[in-house]
Amino acid sequence: MMRSLDVVCPVFREEEMIELFHRQLAAALQPLEQRYRIRIVYVLDPSPDRTEPLLQAISARDPRVEVIVMSRRFGHQAALIAGIDCSRGDAVVMLDSDLQHPPELIAGIVEQWENGADIVQMVRQDRRETGLVKRLTSRWFYSLLQRVGAVDLPTGASDYRLLSQRVAEVVRAQITERNPFLRGLVSWVGFNIVHVPFVPNARPGGRSHYRPSTLVNFALNGICSFSKFPLRFCVALGMVIAFMSFLGGFLEIVFYMLGTIDVPGWASLIAALCFLSGVQLFFLGVIGEYIGLIFDEVKGRPRYIANHRYIRGRPARCEGAERTAIAPVAQSGTVMGESVERL
Numbered sequence: 219m220m221r222s223l224d225v226v227c228p229v230f231r232e233e234e235m236i237e238l239f240h241r242q243l244a245a246a247l248q249p250l251e252q253r254y255r256i257r258i259v260y261v262l263d264p265s266p267d268r269t270e271p272l273l274q275a276i277s278a279r280d281p282r283v284e285v286i287v288m289s290r291r292f293g294h295q296a297a298l299i300a301g302i303d304c305s306r307g308d309a310v311v312m313l314d315s316d317l318q319h320p321p322e323l324i325a326g327i328v329e330q331w332e333n334g335a336d337i338v339q340m341v342r343q344d345r346r347e348t349g350l351v352k353r354l355t356s357r358w359f360y361s362l363l364q365r366v367g368a369v370d371l372p373t374g375a376s377d378y379r380l381l382s383q384r385v386a387e388v389v390r391a392q393i394t395e396r397n398p399f400l401r402g403l404v405s406w407v408g409f410n411i412v413h414v415p416f417v418p419n420a421r422p423g424g425r426s427h428y429r430p431s432t433l434v435n436f437a438l439n440g441i442c443s444f445s446k447f448p449l450r451f452c453v454a455l456g457m458v459i460a461f462m463s464f465l466g467g468f469l470e471i472v473f474y475m476l477g478t479i480d481v482p483g484w485a486s487l488i489a490a491l492c493f494l495s496g497v498q499l500f501f502l503g504v505i506g507e508y509i510g511l512i513f514d515e516v517k518g519r520p521r522y523i524a525n526h527r528y529i530r531g532r533p534a535r536c537e538g539a540e541r542t543a544i545a546p547v548a549q550s551g552t553v554m555g556e557s558v559e560r561l
Contacts, residue, residue, distance in 0.1 A: 223254040223257070224257045225256065225259065227315040230291070244280070258280070260285045263288050274528045289524065309328070309331050313377075318420075319416075336385050339376075340416050341416070
């Protein structure tokens, strides 16, 4: 039987880019069509522009395309999880729809999978035009995660990757985190992983929707998801401060007994109080970050809610949420199992 390949593309506010992206994606997939049944899944966070009607038109003229529209904006990682839940191919390729992940590399990625790789992880190589601050912060983040995290994640690991069917099934059935850090999780699951370097393209149009605050939250989530180092750092720092306080008190007693102590000044006292108060607030912030992650887990809310989808350009009911898989669609466009399959 001919094997199947699913291509998952998260989309948000790509009115200027989506037509060009789909043309280049279709051209990149053309050499594979004789060997694979190809299905393209666009996962759309609701956008205030014309991205949705454009995707509906693409779905109407290309029978391989299915569009899943979220009930609200759940974010990039949730869109990727929804695409994996929807996938039932022998392999699933994930790439962004802004053309910074070159679609023409998909044939080489599939070749790596055919040679035995379960995961083909694309590793971004910074372009010369990339800002110095962004390059340095990115390298610092990956270097820190490699040192303190329980995962081997190479510097520049991106969300451009291929997962084999068995890896995708592990992600669907066994990884149920509410704040998934997919780059780390994909490396954490193990199996045979191959890292392939690539140079991202410059965006032909539009602009990135990742704000600095989003990137900071993304980095914090990645570190807290795979490392207890911040908590242990707080414990170690607290012990050091306690020892210094004990030593300072002991020296004050010795100086007092020797009659050499001066009248203490208010400046040193206020400085010490402010320092210790700042350290305590820092500790509370780190603990709060972990408690927040626990809070998200115990609430048990779905990671995403799919509102509706388009099959051959026609709206279709879409039942789906976290721990569920949206029923796949046959190449003819009919729905294979309208109800949600519980994992």
